[in-house]
Amino acid sequence: xxxxxxxxxxxxxxxxxxxxxxxxxxxxxxxxxxxxxxxxxxxxxxxxxxxxxxxxxxxxxxxxxxxxxxxxxxxxxxxxxxxxxxxxxxxxxxxxxxxxxxxxxxxxxxxxxxxxxxxxxxxxxxxxxxxxxxxxxxxxxxxxxxxxxxxxxxxxxxxxxxxxxxxxxxxxxxxxxxxxxxxxxxxxxxxxxxxxxxxxxxxxxxxxxxxxxxxxxxxxxxxxxxxxxxxxxxxxxxxxxxxxxxxxxxxxxxxxxxxxxxxxxxxxxxxxxxxxxxxxxxxxxxxxxxxxxxxxxxxxxxxxxxxxxxxxxxxxxxxxxxxxxxxxxxxxxxxxxxxxxxxxxxxxxxxxxxxxxxxxxxxxxxxxxxxxxxxxxxxxxxxxxxxxxxxxxxxxxxxxxxxxxxxx
Amino acid sequence: xxxxxxxxxxxxxxxxxxxxxxxxxxxxxxxxxxxxxxxxxxxxxxxxxxxxxxxxxxxxxxxxxxxxxxxxxxxxxxxxxxxxxxxxxxxxxxxxxxxxxxxxxxxxxxxxxxxxxxxxxxxxxxxxxxxxxxxxxxxxxxxxxxxxxxxxxxxxxxxxxxxxxxxxxxxxxxxxxxxxxxxxxxxxxxxxxxxxxxxxxxxxxxxxxxxxxxxxxxxxxxxxxxxxxxxxxxxxxxxxxxxxxxxxxxxxxxxxxxxxxxxxxxxxxxxxxxxxxxxxxxxxxxxxxxxxxxxxxxxxxxxxxxxxxxxxxxxxxxxxxxxxxxxxx
Numbered sequence: 019x020x021x022x023x024x025x026x027x028x029x030x031x032x033x034x035x036x037x038x039x040x041x042x043x044x045x046x047x048x049x050x051x052x053x054x055x056x057x058x059x060x061x062x063x064x065x066x067x068x069x070x071x072x073x074x075x076x077x078x079x080x081x082x083x084x085x086x087x088x089x090x091x092x093x094x095x096x097x098x099x100x101x102x103x104x105x106x107x108x109x110x111x112x113x114x115x116x117x118x119x120x121x122x123x124x125x126x127x128x129x130x131x132x133x134x135x136x137x138x139x140x141x142x143x144x145x146x147x148x149x150x151x152x153x154x155x156x157x158x159x160x161x162x163x164x165x166x167x168x169x170x171x172x173x174x175x176x177x178x179x180x181x182x183x184x185x186x187x188x189x190x191x192x193x194x195x196x197x198x199x200x201x202x203x204x205x206x207x208x209x210x211x212x213x214x215x216x217x218x219x220x221x222x223x224x225x226x227x228x229x230x231x232x233x234x235x236x237x238x239x240x241x242x243x244x245x246x247x248x249x250x251x252x253x254x255x256x257x258x259x260x261x262x263x264x265x266x267x268x269x270x271x272x273x274x275x276x277x278x279x280x281x282x283x284x285x286x287x288x289x290x291x292x293x294x295x296x297x298x299x300x301x302x303x304x305x306x307x308x309x310x311x312x313x314x315x316x317x318x319x320x321x322x323x324x325x326x327x328x329x330x331x332x333x334x335x336x337x338x339x340x341x342x343x344x345x346x347x348x349x350x351x352x353x354x355x356x357x358x359x360x361x362x363x364x365x366x367x368x369x370x371x372x373x374x375x376x377x378x379x380x381x382x383x384x385x386x387x388x389x390x391x392x393x394x395x396x397x398x399x400x401x402x403x404x405x406x407x408x409x410x411x412x413x414x415x416x417x418x419x420x421x422x423x424x425x426x
Numbered sequence: 427x428x429x430x431x432x433x434x435x436x437x438x439x440x441x442x443x444x445x446x447x448x449x450x451x452x453x454x455x456x457x458x459x460x461x462x463x464x465x466x467x468x469x470x471x472x473x474x475x476x477x478x479x480x481x482x483x484x485x486x487x488x489x490x491x492x493x494x495x496x497x498x499x500x501x502x503x504x505x506x507x508x509x510x511x512x513x514x515x516x517x518x519x520x521x522x523x524x525x526x527x528x529x530x531x532x533x534x535x536x537x538x539x540x541x542x543x544x545x546x547x548x549x550x551x552x553x554x555x556x557x558x559x560x561x562x563x564x565x566x567x568x569x570x571x572x573x574x575x576x577x578x579x580x581x582x583x584x585x586x587x588x589x590x591x592x593x594x595x596x597x598x599x600x601x602x603x604x605x606x607x608x609x610x611x612x613x614x615x616x617x618x619x620x621x622x623x624x625x626x627x628x629x630x631x632x633x634x635x636x637x638x639x640x641x642x643x644x645x646x647x648x649x650x651x652x653x654x655x656x657x658x659x660x661x662x663x664x665x666x667x668x669x670x671x672x673x674x675x676x677x678x679x680x681x682x683x684x685x686x687x688x689x690x691x692x693x694x695x696x697x698x699x700x701x702x703x704x705x706x707x708x709x710x711x712x713x714x715x716x717x718x719x720x721x722x723x724x725x726x727x728x729x730x731x732x733x734x735x736x737x738x739x740x741x742x743x744x745x746x747x748x749x750x751x752x753x754x755x
Contacts, residue, residue, distance in 0.1 A: 027490075029480040029556075048553050050509040055556045078476060114588070122565075122591040211476065344473055352451060355444045355458075357525035357634055359717045410560060420633060420667065420717060 025079035028088075032062065035092035042100035045107050046128075056124040061102065065132055066095045101135035102128075105149070108141045112149040118157055121285055126156050161287035162296055164278060170293045171256060171274055180256050180297060184273070187305045188253040200226035202324050206338035209321075210398040218317070218394035227316025230323070231307035243323070244372020245269045245379060254304050268379045269309055273300050279380075280387050290387060303386070308379070314391040315382040318400060322378040325401050329371045338398065342405055346370065349409050359416045370408065378404045427467070427489075429498050437486070437493050437500070438469035443724075445526045445629055445734055448518035451559040454478035457485065457514060461522055462737055466511070467502050468518075481557035484510040513553035519748050520547045526629065527751075528639030528735045529664045535639065535738045536754040537664035543750040545574045545583040550748075552586055568592045579749065617650035620701060623708055627660060628723040629731065631713035635665035637690075640735055643672060643712045644689075647700060654698045658710050659691035666690065672710045673720045675700055681712075 036043065036053050046057040053062060063069065067088065069076035074084040075091070092099075109127045130152045134141070138148070171177050205217045221227070234240045240251050246269035257272025262282070265275055277300055281287050290296060303311040308319045321338075328334025328343040353361065361368070381404055385392060392400055427438040441447040441460035450457040450468075454477025457468040468485065472478045475494050482490040489500040520543060529537040548567040555564055568587050573580045573596045587594045624642035638661035645658045658672040658679045670690060672679040677700075681692040700708075713720040741751040 027479045027481070027483055030483045033484075048555065050513050050553050052510065052556060055561065058556065077480070079479065110588075119588075119593055120591060123589055126591075210474075341474075348456065348473070352449060352456070354630075355447045355449050355525070356521060357444070357630070359633070360719065363716055363719065406560060410566065414566075 024082050026082060026085055028075070028077055028080045031080050031085050031088050032058070032092065035089040038089075038093060039096050039099060042096075043103045045103040046099065054124065056128060060124070060128040061099070061132055062092070065129070066099075067091060097139070098132070098135045101138075101140045102131045104141045105131035105134045105145070108145045109149040109152055112146055113153055116150075116153060118153060120157070126285070127152065130156065159284065161290045162281060162293045163287070164281045166293045167274060167277055167281060167297070168259065170297065171258060177256055177258075180273070180301065183298065184253060184256060184301050184304070187301055190305070192305070195225045195228050197229050197232075198224050198226070200224055200229065200320075202226065202230075202321055203336060205397075206321060206325055206336050209338055209394075210341055210402070211337075213395045213397060215394040218397065221317045221320075222313050225313055225316075227313055227318070227320045228307040230320035231316060234308070240269055242372075243375050244369060245375060251309070268376055268383070273297060273304065276300055276304070276383070277387075280384050286384070286388060289389075296387075303383075310379075310383060310386060312386055312391060315386050318382050318392050318397060319375075319378060321397060322375060322401055322404070326371045326374045326405075329374065329405075338401060341402065345402065345405055345409070353413075356413075358413060359420045361412065361416060364416060364419055370412075373408045373412075374405055377408050427469075427500055427502060429493055429500055431496075431498070435472040435475065435493075436469070437472070438467070440469045440471070443730055445730060448515070448522035450514050450518040450521075450554075452478070452481065452514070452554075452557050453559050454480075455482065457518065459515060459518055461519070462733055466508065466515070468511075468515070481510075484508075484557065485514065510554060510557070513550060514557075516550040516748055517547065517554060520550060520750060523748065523751055525634055526734065527634065527754075528629075528731065528738050529635055529754075530638045530640035530735065532638055532661060533640030533735050533739070535735055536742060537635065538750055538754045539574075541572055541574045542576065542579065542753060544571045545579050546748060546750050549579075549582055549586055565590055565592065568594070572596060576749075576753075617648045619646050619648050620654070621647040621708065625709040625711070626723065626728045626731065627712045628721075628727055630723075631711070631718040631720065632670065633665075633667050633714055633717050635663045636667045636670065636714060637661065637663045637712065639663065639731070643710050645672070645674060645710045647696065654696055654700070655693045656696045656700070657691060657693040658712070659685055659687075659689040660712055662688070662690050668714060668716065670712055670714055671720075672712045674710045675703060675707065679710075 033052050036047070037051060046054055046061070048054055067075040074081065075088050080088055106127060109131060110123055113123060134148060134152070141148075171180065200221055201217050202221065205214060205221060208214055234243070234245070235250060237249050240246045241249060244267065245251070246267050248270065251269040254270075254276075255272040257274035260272070260275040260278035262279065265271060265279070277296060280290070291299065299311065303309060308316045310316050310319065325336075325338040325342055328336070328339035329346050334340055334343050378400070381400060382392065430436045441458050446460050446462050448459045448461050454474035455470050455472040457470050459465065459468045470482075470485070472482070472493070479490070479494055482493065486493055486500070487503045487506045489502045492500045523538060524543055527538050528535050544567070548564060548571050551558065551567050552564050560566065564586070568590055569592070571583055571587065571594055573584065573594050584594060622645065624644050626642050627637050629639065641661035643658055643660045645656060647654060647656050656674045656677060656679060658674065658681060660670065660681065670681040672681060672692065674696065677694050677696050679692045679694040681690045683691050685691045711720045711722065738751070741747040742754050743752060745752070
């Protein structure tokens with residue numbers, strides 16, 4: 019049977035239009051001939067289809083009356099896409115010649131290749147030189163580094179001053195904002211399907227995240243959230259060094275430890291403030307609600323706390339809660355089918371909600387550092403993506419636990 | 427295919443048992459093939475129709491629309507470009523093989539080369555990256571790849587790694603697992619065997635490759651030096667990982683020795699009353715502590731295992747199998 023519908027999946031429309039471009043775009047395609055994930059994310063969406071300007075091309079279903087226009091848009095971009103593919107091959111070749119291995123080439127060069135293609139068309143005789151310029155530009159170290167951070171805090175006078183700053187910042191009395199009813203449940207009810215921007219905005223302006231953090235200072239609350247091993251969050255130390263393995267729980271991390279991971283990624287640290295500013299901002303952040311600076315991040319933490327209530331205990335109320343619960347239950351099944359070690363036997367992989375809140379904190383903290391606040395329509399991707407990454411890391415850890423046991 | 431909507435949206439017949447199930451975790455839906463059934467078209471559990479709609483047409487063609495509509499029965503067309511569906515199956519098949527491949531010296535099922543498997547899996551994932559639940563699945567997979575010996579495979583996976591900015595290390599020289607076993611009791615013990623038997627090892631309770639998938643656990647109740655003990659032995663698989671324990675009645679036997687036949691063995695004292703156990707309770711349950719808790723196998727486990735073993739044998743050297751299965755030896 020067939021129901022007459024007036025839409026087609028966007029993926030289908032794109033795949034058909036893409037197939038018409040032929041071998042010229044093979045470097046932007048996978049072995050099945052479909053555009054690569056990053057081709058869609060970094061080229062087709064922002065540079066060709068531009069759903070912000072053309073909402074009829076947005077992800078999801080495309081109304082049949084717009085199908086021809088979408089196809090025409092991709093077909094029309096055929097020459098520049100073919101040239102983009104050509105440039106990508108040249109840049110990759112030059113990258114190999116220069117023995118550059120850092121970073122994901124698609125992430126780093128796709129949009130630059132599109133620019134080159136728009137400007138020059140297909141790569142010509144001096145293409146190698148243009149490619150070398152792009153590489154030099156992309157791979158010039160920029161932004162604060164771990165070494166810079168270490169140097170800054172190793173100066174005795176500076177360290178002393180910063181420690182005083184931590185003490186003063188934490189000693190300043192913080193008047194908790196007056197509690198107001200916050201429409202978190204309403205926002206969570208539709209954030210996965212039809213995120214309500216006005217509601218999200220209302221949560222932020224009402225400082226719902228800050229209000230919701232008030233109980234974290236009470237005995238055992240932040241501990242139960244998995245954010246600290248202390249009974250109450252304590253003032254962080256300045257710290258001197260850090261290692262990626264064995265980082266303490268978020269609220270127990272020193273200022274240096276909080277900045278360490280974001281600074282280790284050469285491509286994420288571009289655009290970060292310089293080290294002295296970064297350290298002072300982190301000190302002030304550590305004394306804020308949720309130990310975060312922006313209300314948007316605090317609201318996301320609050321939403322995450324509510325959405326994750328369904329991970330343990332009885333079946334949850336609310337759509338976001340039910341969706342997270344369903345992902346968690348699906349994992350129990352997949353776990354069995356993949357013949358994974360039973361997680362019930364390993365204490366250090368229990369506590370999914372605590373792991374969830376920890377991971378969520380690290381994610382919104384990183385976005386704060388990069389001045390990349392979570393938008394209303396990104397909230398669900400963050401809430402869901404954090405659970406996925408907790409689950410996948412748990413799988414990796416269970417596998418390695420098993421191997422370690424085998425080795426012992 | 428049947429479409430059921432009573433307990434979530436389910437398309438087709440979901441495979442009944444874990445050891446025959448090849449799954450793919452896609453965005454908004456999980457796909458599953460019953461490896462013994464041999465169908466090209468998978469069953470699906472759709473949990474987020476909006477996400478799944480983007481790619482479900484690659485799997486069910488024109489029937490995808492009806493699946494996401496309100497049909498309770500759909501016909502998937504035969505003809506079409508099924509390259510993405512086949513690529514999905516390859517990923518699922520490799521994950522199945524990693525979990526359930528029944529390597530067995532006694533049944534003649536050769537072991538898989540895990541280096542080949544990891545490389546082929548990363549390549550297979552890259553063909554379906556756009557519809558996976560985990561957007562970083564390829565990077566994650568490349569993280570456990572080392573360069574395989576096969577030059578063609580090595581070249582392809584190296585190019586993939588380069589495309590993701592990941593450095594691959596060459597495969598380390600093969601070493602035996604560090605799991606050392608003490609030599610068992612020497613010959614010359616004076617012993618009287620009172621009772622013997624064999625029990626199927628439930629695959630659910632031991633890690634993949636840890637025991638010979640076809641050989642049963644053998645047990646014997648013996649009298650030696652005035653005591654009654656139960657002795658248990660199992661044939662090890664290609665990757666004997668960690669200590670195994672056998673439960674006989676209420677007695678736990680740690681299998682931490684190797685007998686002259688290379689079998690993993692152990693013994694533990696038992697009360698003489700075990701001889702009074704009814705025959706159906708005279709069984710051993712072999713399990714790996716830290717992997718699973720000992721439970722009695724589900725009915726029919728033995729027949730299902732035999733079917734999977736026969737299936738695996740048919741995959742070795744078969745042109746339609748994955749490279750990993752084809753080249754097992």
